[in-house]
Amino acid sequence: MAATESKKQIGIRGEDLACAELERLGMQVLERNWRCRLGEIDIVAAEAGRTGLTLVFCEVKCRSGLGFGHPLEAITYAKMRTLRQLAALWMREHRRKASSIRLDAIGVVLAPGQEPSVTHVRGVG
Amino acid sequence: MASACARSVALVGLEGRIVEVEADIGAGLPRTVLVGLPDSALYQARDRCKAAVSNSGQEWPISLLTINLSPATLPKAGSHYDVAIVAAILAAQRVFPVDELRRTVLLGELGLDGRLRPVRGILPATLAAQQTGFTRVIVPLRQAGEAELVEGIEVFGVGSITQLVAFLRGVPMPDVEPIDVVGEPADRHANRRLDLADVVGQVEAKWACEVAAAGRHHMLFHGPPGVGKTMLAERVPGLLPDLDVHDALEVSAVHSLAGFNLADQLITRPPYSDPHHSASVASIVGGGQRMAKPGAISCAHKGVLFLDEAPEFQPAVLEALRTPLESGMITLGRSEVHARFPARFQLILAANPCPCGQAATPGGHCQCPPVVVRRYAEKISGPIRDRIDINQAFLPLRKAYLKAALQRAEPSAVVAERVLQARDRQRRRLAGSGWQTNGEVSGSYLRRHLPLPDGLQVVDEAVDRGRLSARGVDKVLRLAWTIADLAAHDVPGRDELAIALAMRRGEQPGAVRLEAVGP
Numbered sequence: 230m231a232a233t234e235s236k237k238q239i240g241i242r243g244e245d246l247a248c249a250e251l252e253r254l255g256m257q258v259l260e261r262n263w264r265c266r267l268g269e270i271d272i273v274a275a276e277a278g279r280t281g282l283t284l285v286f287c288e289v290k291c292r293s294g295l296g297f298g299h300p301l302e303a304i305t306y307a308k309m310r311t312l313r314q315l316a317a318l319w320m321r322e323h324r325r326k327a328s329s330i331r332l333d334a335i336g337v338v339l340a341p342g343q344e345p346s347v348t349h350v351r352g353v354g
Numbered sequence: 355m356a357s358a359c360a361r362s363v364a365l366v367g368l369e370g371r372i373v374e375v376e377a378d379i380g381a382g383l384p385r386t387v388l389v390g391l392p393d394s395a396l397y398q399a400r401d402r403c404k405a406a407v408s409n410s411g412q413e414w415p416i417s418l419l420t421i422n423l424s425p426a427t428l429p430k431a432g433s434h435y436d437v438a439i440v441a442a443i444l445a446a447q448r449v450f451p452v453d454e455l456r457r458t459v460l461l462g463e464l465g466l467d468g469r470l471r472p473v474r475g476i477l478p479a480t481l482a483a484q485q486t487g488f489t490r491v492i493v494p495l496r497q498a499g500e501a502e503l504v505e506g507i508e509v510f511g512v513g514s515i516t517q518l519v520a521f522l523r524g525v526p527m528p529d530v531e532p533i534d535v536v537g538e539p540a541d542r543h544a545n546r547r548l549d550l551a552d553v554v555g556q557v558e559a560k561w562a563c564e565v566a567a568a569g570r571h572h573m574l575f576h577g578p579p580g581v582g583k584t585m586l587a588e589r590v591p592g593l594l595p596d597l598d599v600h601d602a603l604e605v606s607a608v609h610s611l612a613g614f615n616l617a618d619q620l621i622t623r624p625p626y627s628d629p630h631h632s633a634s635v636a637s638i639v640g641g642g643q644r645m646a647k648p649g650a651i652s653c654a655h656k657g658v659l660f661l662d663e664a665p666e667f668q669p670a671v672l673e674a675l676r677t678p679l680e681s682g683m684i685t686l687g688r689s690e691v692h693a694r695f696p697a698r699f700q701l702i703l704a705a706n707p708c709p710c711g712q713a714a715t716p717g718g719h720c721q722c723p724p725v726v727v728r729r730y731a732e733k734i735s736g737p738i739r740d741r742i743d744i745n746q747a748f749l750p751l752r753k754a755y756l757k758a759a760l761q762r763a764e765p766s767a768v769v770a771e772r773v774l775q776a777r778d779r780q781r782r783r784l785a786g787s788g789w790q791t792n793g794e795v796s797g798s799y800l801r802r803h804l805p806l807p808d809g810l811q812v813v814d815e816a817v818d819r820g821r822l823s824a825r826g827v828d829k830v831l832r833l834a835w836t837i838a839d840l841a842a843h844d845v846p847g848r849d850e851l852a853i854a855l856a857m858r859r860g861e862q863p864g865a866v867r868l869e870a871v872g873p
Contacts, residue, residue, distance in 0.1 A: 299416045302384045309383075334383055336416075348416070353383045 242345075243291025243337035244271055250335060250347045256285060263319055270315050272335075281328030286316040291337040301336035301348060309334075309353060358445035360455045361488070362438035363479040364430050367646065367686075367693035368607055370482020372459070374424045375435060377442035382418030390423030391690075393431040402433075402464050403440050410468035410515035412444060419443065429690045433463040434473040437492065440464065440515060441522075450522040458490040459483040462497075465533065468515040470494040472535040477610035480504045481603070492518065495532035499618025500610065503603070540606070540614035540621050548589045550766040553582050555751045560586065562746040562857065564769050567593035568776035569836030570793035571829075572679070572701040572741060574664075574734070574860075577748025578718055579711045583704040587628075587660045590702060592766045594624040594657070595774045601656045604696060608655055612648045625657035627699075631666040639674050639684050639697075646686040646693040651678055654699035664703040665733035672738055675701065679741045682794070698794070703742070705734060715750060743793065743829045745860030776839035792836045797828035800835075807834055809848030812855060821859065830854045 248258050256274040263270045272287040288308060290300035297303075312332055320330075336348045357378040363370040386400050400421075407414050421439055423430050438460040445452045461479055463471040472494045480500075483491050484507040491509055493501045498511030512518045513530035520527045550560060559575070563586055566573045575583040597605060602620040609625070610616055629638060629650040636642070640649035651659055661667060678684045682698030708727040712718030720727070739745075780791055783804070789795045813830055816822040822830065833854035834846035843850070 299384060301416055304383055350381060350383060350417070352381075 239293055239339055240289075240291055242339060244289050246291075246337050246345055246347050247287065247289040247335040247349075248272060250349055251285070251287065254349070259284075260319075263315075265315070265318055265322075267318060268311050268315055270312065270319060273319060275327075276331075284316070284320070284325065284327040284330045285333050286312055286319070286330065287333045287335055288312055289335045289337065291339060293338075294340050295338065299336055299348075300338060301334060301350065304334050304336070304353070356446045356448070358442050358452050358455065360438040360442040360445065361459050362435050362461060363459060363482050364428055365432075365475050365478055365482070365611065366428075366691050367695050368478050368604075368611065369694070370479050370486075371425075371428060372482070372486050372488075373428070373430060373435070373438075375438040375442045376420075376422040376424065377439070377446045378420045378422070379415045379443075379446050380418045380420060384416045384418070386414075386419045386421065388421045388423075390426040391429045392423060393429065395433050396423075396430055396435060399433065399436050399439055399464075402466065403436055403443070405466040406436070406464040406468040406515055407440055407443065409466060410519075412449060412515065412519065413447065415443065415447060432473070433471075434461050434475070434479070436464040437462040437470060437518070441518065444515075444519065449519060454522040457488050458492060459488050460492045462492075462494040462512075464515070469513060469530060469533050470515075470518075471533050472497050474537070474613040475611040476500045477503060477603075477616065478607040480507060480509070481607060483507060492521075494535075495530075496535045500616045502618070503606065503616070503620055535615050535617075537613050537615035540609040540616050540625075541619075541623065546588075548592055548766075550586075550589050550592070550769055551763040553585050553589065554763070556582050556586065556748060559746050559748055560764075560769075562744050563590050563593065564773060565833065565836050565840065565857070566590065566700065566702075566744055567769075568773045568792075568840050569743075569780070569832060570700050570791040571743035571833060571836065572793070573703070573744045573746055574739070574742045575702065575704040575746050575748060576707055576860075578715045578750055579706060581748040581750055583748055584660075584662055587658070587662070587702045587704060588626070589766060590660075590700075591624050591626040591658050593770045593773050595770070595777055596622050597624060597656055605656050608648050608652050608695065612653055614653075625654055626660065627651075627654035627657070628660040628662060631661070631663045633667070633671060635668070635671050635674050638671050639678065640686055640693070640695055643688075646688060646695075648695045649684075651675065651684060651697040651699050652695040655696045656698060657700070658702060659699040660702045660704070662704045664705045665730055667733075669733065669735070672733075673735065676737055676741070700793070701742070703734065703738075705731075707731070717750065740823055740825055743833055744857045746857070747860055772840060775842070776836065779839045779842070780836075792832045792839070795832060797825070797831075800828060800831050804835070805845050807831070807838075807846040807848075807851055809851055812848065812851050816855060816859075822855075826858060830858050833857055 251274050256276045258274045260273040270286055271289040274285040276283045276285055290303050292300040331352050334350045334353045338346045360375045362373050364373045388400050404414050441460050445455055463473050465471050476497045477500055480491050481504050484504050495511035495513040498509050501509040513532035517527045517530055602622050606621045627650045638650045640646050678697040684695050684697045686693045707713040708722045708730050710721045713720040713727045834850040837850045838846035
């Protein structure tokens with residue numbers, strides 16, 4: 230189906246832009262679209278800080294316009310709760326240790342004919 | 355990130371307190387939080403404001419938006435904070451300079467289309483803003499006239515958020531169709547041209563009304579149906595003089611709070627309130643869950659409260675009148691605040707003598723058993739009866755009486771003039787005491803600061819025989835003063851006392867009065 234395909238493409242483009250944004254902010258992307266039976270983590274990144282390594286689990290929401298509201302408004306409490314559980318699963322599977330973890334959200338608006346806008350919100354969960 | 359503050363007013367009773375509405379745009383997922391003890395109507399302001407802002411071509415911040423109403427301990431109710439909330443949010447986004455909101459109070463509810471809706475209580479809220487030292491108030495366009503009744507504060511009426519933004523930016527305002535004020539006009543009774551001359555006969559009762567109007571005395575009318583009790587009671591407000599500026603402002607403020615439409619002018623005529631006998635206690639004394647609204651007694655402040663068919667009222671309703679009758683004030687306690695409303699009303703009760711209405715009426719054939727008649731009379735309890743100054747019996751009209759009465763039917767204007775003269779005498783005598791009429795003066799002031807009338811033995815005798823209570827003595831004294839004022843006597847004498855005593859006890863003073871004072 231063409232429409233679904235295009236939706237998927239929007240999602241992928243959005244995640245590309247989100248990764249670029251995280252890297253621009255000095256983070257290192259470790260993994261994208263990690264899946265397990267509970268769900269999916271869009272981006273896992275690492276940020277080196279003064280107190281040590283911070284693992285950043287990032288939820289990306291991308292929309293092609295503001296007609297249905299800003300993409301960040303679609304990131305609900307339930308989604309962030311799932312992301313928290315997924316973060317624990319990811320760490321167990323990868324046996325990664327970090328001094329802290331953080332949940333971020335990124336909203337991407339890909340309005341046709343306009344510059345994409347990327348909004349990054351730190352520490353939402 | 356960014357924050358700004360706008361001001362509105364919380365009304366507790368007639369007192370207004372300034373509420374600071376702070377908006378903070380901070381980091382976090384888009385969410386709007388409203389804190390500071392809002393009630394449910396106010397909590398919904400979130401959704402109203404959001405729609406109104408987006409429909410006005412402005413942006414609702416896409417981040418964590420915290421709106422705080424402080425002082426946080428004061429419970430806030432109602433929808434009139436909408437405009438202040440939106441102004442704070444827009445100022446936080448620097449849509450207009452933050453400084454524009456200093457010394458300004460904003461009042462009004464928002465429609466989803468971004469237009470301002472009228473709210474109740476604009477007058478008392480503006481008064482509070484002016485007294486707290488604010489120099490400017492912004493209100494819904496159609497209520498600017500009401501706010502302008504308060505002197506010493508700049509009033510701006512705006513019709514919509516678009517107009518508000520343009521105004522605060524200092525650019526020309528676009529045209530908007532404003533939302534009209536709904537609500538019953540506050541002067542609904544003043545325009546009814548009711549004249550005393552319309553009432554046939556009942557010369558004595560008319561005279562009792564004149565005395566009551568002159569001294570602000572409470573009255574009880576009793577008599578068979580169809581003799582003119584209601585007609586006369588409706589005509590009492592027409593005998594009262596205009597309210598002075600202070601009273602007019604207070605009365606108008608109460609009516610504004612009760613949701614009446616002031617139509618841009620102060621209420622200058624004494625109000626009249628005649629609740630039906632099915633009324634609840636809350637509707638009479640005022641009520642409401644967290645924030646109390648004034649009831650019928652406050653809407654009759656400085657005017658007349660007429661309870662027709664008084665025995666049909668729930669006993670609790672009548673008993674609730676006891677304290678306000680004495681104090682001229684009603685305090686409604688709620689979980690977090692106490693609301694006080696003025697309630698210095700003049701009470702007129704009307705009652706039939708029994709369910710069929712014919713008991714104790716010459717020529718009437720009462721069908722009710724004695725116990726029923728007694729029960730009916732008992733519905734107006736002793737304490738309430740004791741607070742009544744004038745007990746006026748109405749007799750059925752006879753043909754000869756009607757003929758005679760027709761000739762002396764006086765128009766209200768003539769009687770009102772005499773009442774005005776009597777009020778002037780009272781005001782001069784009571785200057786500096788804090789009271790204006792005989793009906794309000796305290797008993798101790800009557801006995802200590804005013805000359806005692808001659809012939810007090812008439813009253814003493816009644817007390818000795820147990821026919822008059824201590825409160826009754828004061829009531830009789832007050833009445834006697836009013837009768838003297840009407841007759842332009844400096845001090846009441848034996849005659850005035852005798853008449854006052856008879857009026858208080860509900861006897862027919864008959865010839866004594868007519869000879870002594872004469873209508």
